[in-house]
Amino acid sequence: MRQQIGALVYLYLEELEIEETINTPEFIIMGAAKAIREGKGKNWLPLIVTQIGANKYKIIGNSFVYAVAEKAGLEQVWCLIADDSENTKNVVKLLTQETLPRINLATATWEEIKVGLDYLNHRSVNPLKLGSVKLPTIVDKIDRAERKNWRESLLEVTNLKCGISKGEKLKIFKEIFYTIPESDAIVKPPLPNKLTVAELKNMAKERGLSGYSKLKKDDLIKLLFEE
Numbered sequence: 001m002r003q004q005i006g007a008l009v010y011l012y013l014e015e016l017e018i019e020e021t022i023n024t025p026e027f028i029i030m031g032a033a034k035a036i037r038e039g040k041g042k043n044w045l046p047l048i049v050t051q052i053g054a055n056k057y058k059i060i061g062n063s064f065v066y067a068v069a070e071k072a073g074l075e076q077v078w079c080l081i082a083d084d085s086e087n088t089k090n091v092v093k094l095l096t097q098e099t100l101p102r103i104n105l106a107t108a109t110w111e112e113i114k115v116g117l118d119y120l121n122h123r124s125v126n127p128l129k130l131g132s133v134k135l136p137t138i139v140d141k142i143d144r145a146e147r148k149n150w151r152e153s154l155l156e157v158t159n160l161k162c163g164i165s166k167g168e169k170l171k172i173f174k175e176i177f178y179t180i181p182e183s184d185a186i187v188k189p190p191l192p193n194k195l196t197v198a199e200l201k202n203m204a205k206e207r208g209l210s211g212y213s214k215l216k217k218d219d220l221i222k223l224l225f226e227e
Contacts, residue, residue, distance in 0.1 A: 103176055
């Protein structure tokens with residue numbers, strides 16, 4: 001039976017597949033499992049799953065709940081059915097805080113850079129530790145830089161003397177910041193003379209043109225690219 005997207009269903013644990021490693025400390029899993037056993041034995045926070053077979057589902061969000069349910073000895077758990085698109089999976093991971101939002105430095109605003117750096121600097125686990133350099137100063141330096149063609153390595157940020165150096169700090173910085181150089185983001189169409197005859201004929205076919213089947217390469221180029 002195909003479940004409806006958005007349906008809340010009560011599924012057996014044996015019907016569920018989990019692909020990722022759950023990194024939640026055992027202490028927290030045990031504590032939550034004990035609370036479930038002492039309550040009504042229900043996971044009131046549903047797993048987010050996609051259907052992959054008649055009675056088979058893949059977990060895409062709230063994996064921690066699965067670990068707790070397993071530890072509590074539950075046979076069934078509440079699950080919310082989602083579609084299997086990449087966009088849905090990304091949104092679910094962000095909403096369940098199982099992944100971090102990422103910021104493209106090629107297009108980021110001053111405010112986006114500030115919020116990202118503030119998070120990295122003040123988080124409890126593996127903070128960036130910007131030291132005595134004031135956050136607005138760092139943000140200003142990055143914001144004023146020509147970031148549109150920064151490389152994927154983001155080494156350019158280490159040349160700004162803004163407190164982010166090579167090594168561990170740059171590694172932490174890259175956890176949420178990335179870049180797609182503008183020159184790479186724009187896919188340039190191939191030059192007509194670089195296309196094969198077969199490719200040119202396919203283009204003519206897709207455009208609904210006629211009389212192209214017996215044309216040579218130069219004539220095909222004229223037909224397709226010259227008025």
